[in-house]
Amino acid sequence: MDQEKLLKEIKVFLDKGYDYEDTLKRMSFGQKEVMQLKERLDKLPNVPNVQEKLCLQYLNGTNGDVDEAEKRIQKYYEIKTSSPELFWNRDPDSEELQLTFKIQRIAALPITPDKSFVFIQRTVDPNTQIFNFDTVFKTFMMIAEYNMLIHGPQDGSILISDWNGTKFGHIFQPRISSIRKGLDFIQHASPLKTKAVHILNSSHLFQVLFSIIKPFMKKELADVIHIHTADMDYNEFFEKHVPRHCMPSDYGGDLPSLDELHAKNIETLRTMKEYYRLEELHFKSGIEKSSI
Template sequence: MDQEEIRSRLRVFLDKGFDYEESLKSVNIQHDDVMKLKQKLEDVPIVPILHVKLCLFFLNGSSGNIDEAAKRIEKYYQIKTTSPEFFWDRNPESMELQRSFKVYQMASLPLAPNNCFVFITRSIDSNSKNFYFDDVFKTFMMIAENELMTHGPRYGSILISDWKGVSFGHLFRPSISSIMKSLDYVQNASPLKTKAVHVLNSSRLFQTLFSMLKPFINKEVYDVIHIHTPDMDYNEFFEKHVPRHCMPSDYGGDLPSLDELHAKNIETLTSMKEYYYLEELHFKSAIEKSSI
């Protein structure tokens, strides 16, 4: 498949979902600035030819700063092209991801009132030997990309991470390299701004991990991490952070259970199988371009 055919088939997916013109207005970004960003990256070897929607995501995530957006895009593709464990072979029907679905639940929730994406994750297998961090992170990135493509640019993202059932064994499963790469991606390459991280059912275990990672977490992210103990007041959480209508019933919310939301999420990812395959071919085309 040549590069033009790859781009043509990708456009079918990118042209679905949100309306580009409406999104420009909603995030107060000019089309001319999107084009300036696109042109600025045309001669960067590691970056493939970009759709305007992809440029808009990064420009919005960089508060309209073209130079900052260009920097993030370069970092984005640098990590994508050198991190097969996270961004290659993103097939929802693969043995690795099917295994991940069985031990770790994830779902995208309704948009929060502040126009943020909301994601929730939790471990459902206490046996740490079944936990593969790389596959979990890969799956989360697939979900986030799908939400962007469906809804368009938003104010940022809120992550809710439930630590109930996580053991010390889980902490020793990821490699140091994977942890550092994932932090680097989230902080310096993702098109989504991290507006809040809520850790539910925190314990001494999380405090241990948090203290180890603290030197590698930038201030912007560190300042929006909220740690909640198992005896937290969920009514207060709904009032201050994420409203009841955005939360699964397991947590006192109005949505279906996380089991149901997770199952629906797997269906969504599976329906996007071709997109993930084409997207990989697309960014690999830049590797070929830079090697010529």
């Protein structure tokens, strides 16, 4: 597929999301910075044609700093093209992802009043032999990117991970290379600032995992990890961290159950099946561009 046609087809999906012009008016920067960033990126050999909406997301995440946004977008394309196990083959109907949907619950929750995306994850199948960190991370990023596409720039993101179903085998299944790449992407390539990570129903298992992954973490990320035990006070959690109206009923929140939210999120991903296929072609065009 030629580049012009590919970009037009991708734009069909991008246009379903937030209004670019209205969002730009709320930013501390303007179209000048967006075009300045885009013009720089268009000259780079390993970056395919970048949409203005992506530039807007990164400038929002860097408070309008064009230099920093350029670095992060370059890193974005670098990691995505070199880590197909985490970012490619994103067909929601594939056998690989269907299995992940069965053993995990992953969902986007409502945006908080302080403009934060909220994502929640829980393992529901105790069989560690079928757990696959790569596809869990892939699914999480699919849901996160869909919400960025639809809702536009926010002030950051909150990740909630429920460890109630986590077993010893789960924490030793991921390859160190995958953990390193995933953390590298979140810390250096994502347009979203991680405002908080909440570990629910934590046990000594999380401490074991944390000792493994801490060498790959920046202090800024390690400092926003909050550990909660099974006897936590959810009323305090709602007051200090995530409002009750943004949490599933399983946790005392006002939303439907996590099972219901998960199912709804998966159906949403299926509507984006063609977008994920086109996006992969877009990334591969950047590889071809750099090899010319």
